[in-house]
Amino acid sequence: MKVSVIKDILSANDEIALQNRQLLDKHGICVMNVMASPGGGKTSLILRTIDALRDRVRIAVVEGDIASTVDADRVAKKSVPVVQINTGGQCHLDAPMLRLALAKLPLADLDLVMIENVGNLICPVDFKLGENLNVMIASAPEGDDKPYKYPGIFIAVDAVVINKIDLLPYLRFDMPAFRKLILGMNPDVHIFEVSCETGQGTEDWAEWVAQQIQTKLK
Amino acid sequence: MHELSITQNILNIVNEHAQRAGAQRITIINLVVGELTGFIDDSIQFYFDMLSPGTLSEGAKLAIRRVPARIRCRACSEEFELRDFNWVCPQCSAIGGDVIQGREFLVESIEVE
Numbered sequence: 001m002k003v004s005v006i007k008d009i010l011s012a013n014d015e016i017a018l019q020n021r022q023l024l025d026k027h028g029i030c031v032m033n034v035m036a037s038p039g040g041g042k043t044s045l046i047l048r049t050i051d052a053l054r055d056r057v058r059i060a061v062v063e064g065d066i067a068s069t070v071d072a073d074r075v076a077k078k079s080v081p082v083v084q085i086n087t088g089g090q091c092h093l094d095a096p097m098l099r100l101a102l103a104k105l106p107l108a109d110l111d112l113v114m115i116e117n118v119g120n121l122i123c124p125v126d127f128k129l130g131e132n133l134n135v136m137i138a139s140a141p142e143g144d145d146k147p148y149k150y151p152g153i154f155i156a157v158d159a160v161v162i163n164k165i166d167l168l169p170y171l172r173f174d175m176p177a178f179r180k181l182i183l184g185m186n187p188d189v190h191i192f193e194v195s196c197e198t199g200q201g202t203e204d205w206a207e208w209v210a211q212q213i214q215t216k217l218k
Numbered sequence: 219m220h221e222l223s224i225t226q227n228i229l230n231i232v233n234e235h236a237q238r239a240g241a242q243r244i245t246i247i248n249l250v251v252g253e254l255t256g257f258i259d260d261s262i263q264f265y266f267d268m269l270s271p272g273t274l275s276e277g278a279k280l281a282i283r284r285v286p287a288r289i290r291c292r293a294c295s296e297e298f299e300l301r302d303f304n305w306v307c308p309q310c311s312a313i314g315g316d317v318i319q320g321r322e323f324l325v326e327s328i329e330v331e
Contacts, residue, residue: 001241001331002327002328002330003235003241003329005235005324005328006326006327007324007325009231009323011231012230090220126255126323152254155254180313181313184312184315185305185313185314186314187316
């Protein structure tokens, strides 16, 4: 006998993600899921964003890592609320983990929660957390061929931040071709060229984030 | 590396549906997996063999149907299959467009006894 099921395998996660989202909406908080390879510059971009927006936006950070509090310690120095999630080997954050982290944040006093996902271009894409915005960092040294290899993430994000552009003189990285390819795969995506090291381009990026908070929530 | 928890989700879904149908055991599990998702057939099978014993799914065959990615060109509305991740529209040569298929990841049906 055949039994029709038609059920999304990730539905258990998706339902909790929806609850997270409802909780965050209630508090008027914009949530950004930041994804990238290990070493792409997730923590550095988050720190730059805090520096640029802290006078006008109340920010908290959720740090996802397989182990350690190295990143959370860097963020805590900025005196913003930070919650560390150690996934214990899991390659991505999921909605139940974020739910636990949110319980530790002062939600009534926040406008923006930035979530640093585990460094990985594949797994985090499939697990909704309850975010408003999905952002990936593609750092120039990783190469301009990454959209071919990891299409899933490039088509899933609202913005691609091309980091480490201060290194472009030393790299073979075809920026026009890279931008054209990303826009082809994801015509609505916003692309930013930044260096978190020198700060170049990070103001434009932060301005976009501020706009998103306004348009998503107000 | 997340196929373990994924496979547990699959088992939860199919065992629940089989139980509801009053089945003694599940013989086939039909999954639909889009090419743009990050799930590996062999890995799901590996964890399935580990997790299914002692449940209604023990001994069931995993039938995984991969769904190719399809793109709708924004320039000319042509729909085409994404082959070798070549995002160029075969009709008008514009690059890319909207993904209309390829992100599926679901249990479609089960065969039970």
